[in-house]
Amino acid sequence: MSRKPMVRPGGRSARVQQSVHTAVRELMAEVGRDALTVPLVAARAGVTPSTVYRRWGDLQELLSDVAVERLRPETAPADLGALAEDLTAWAEQFLDEMSSPPGRAYIRDALLGDPDGTNAGQCSAYAAEQIGVILGRAAARGEDAPGVETVMDRVVAPMMYRILFRPEPLDAAYAHGLVSGLLGGTAAEGSRAREPRARVGHVTRVKQR
Amino acid sequence: MSRKPMVRPGGRSARVQQSVHTAVRELMAEVGRDALTVPLVAARAGVTPSTVYRRWGDLQELLSDVAVERLRPETAPADLGALAEDLTAWAEQFLDEMSSPPGRAYIRDALLGDPDGTNAGQCSAYAAEQIGVILGRAAARGEDAPGVETVMDRVVAPMMYRILFRPEPLDAAYAHGLVSGLLGGTAAEGSRAREPRARVGHVTRVKQR
DNA sequence: GCCTAGACGCAACGCCTTTGCTTTAAGGTG
């Protein structure tokens, strides 16, 4: 018995995967994401629908794959010479891309068709990797830097949470506030400036049911 | 021309909505979530499938509605006499419920069938409301308390982000660490303990609050 | 160069989804 014919990444399978992925991207631009169907994608890709169903199982899983591909960062984060500037610039760009309508759609798709959480984990790994580069540079400069997980909790998580759960638009100032809240000792403004403390004596109603 | 017959929340429509919702819950327990179909739910609810399609448009949107209903907190957060204890207890319970397999499924469903983000916003509003109660109590006691948005960023968002994007399980210590990282000056442990600093030798003392 | 087995093409079936029309009843009006 052979030991590793588990998967066949090369040859025909690879061609099919690529042609299906490009078909999805093309059709998303042409007819819109809502009009996508598996038979439509399969026809454009030159394969039969059953092939798509067997490989991906579902339109959502296919879209999730494509979304993760689109969410992969293409370039290393800019090196501006200091941790605060690097992190701020990265966070602002990240927020700008992710909070845009297409960005939100990709995030949703990536989370949607992902039973085992592999694709979502990949997205998180992308962000962690970029942050790791920035923190590594800072450490090489001798700067005092937090850990990757801390940056994920303090910068990435709040942005993603608001993108997913809040309808309100987000601006670069929010990203800036998160970074300075984490790094800056005294310059902790941003979101906090909007609502510094709880109002004493304000009535907080909760429906008791 | 009458001015407010825009929607009819009472009467037959209300009965249909309730019977469909209960049908979803019953069938989810009986046949499992994957085996749910609109015709199946409709038959159990005693309505025709077209009714479900017209009202909800999609099985996912229906499941999203049901999920939001299940994610609504039933009781006010416990009053333990101090902000730190109240917030910690709430965060631990929140994380416990949300990170469980059914909790994750509900969150996914709520996000899934939600084109305009209304249901997701409702989930966020539930958490904000609970936190508002806790902070209101703290303010009434004269305690120094952060704002609701700050707690959302520092406690809720990291937990939800990890639930959605990370496969690893989460324990109560993580929730505790987030709260003490926000409130406690010196007792900032939890997740940070796992990865306190960046790779290169240096001191990472993250500024608290 | 042969052999094994994973992957794709083909085709048919079942059920979900959609849609136009009809019927019911909720809620306002006189």
Added chain:
DNA sequence: CACCTTAAAGCAAAGGCGTTGCGTCTAGGC
């Protein structure tokens, strides 16, 4: 209280998506 308007549900049919069994092909190992 009877009437009227109209939103919402019932009904039924057509179209298309999703699924599956079987045959064929090719990638990779021996």
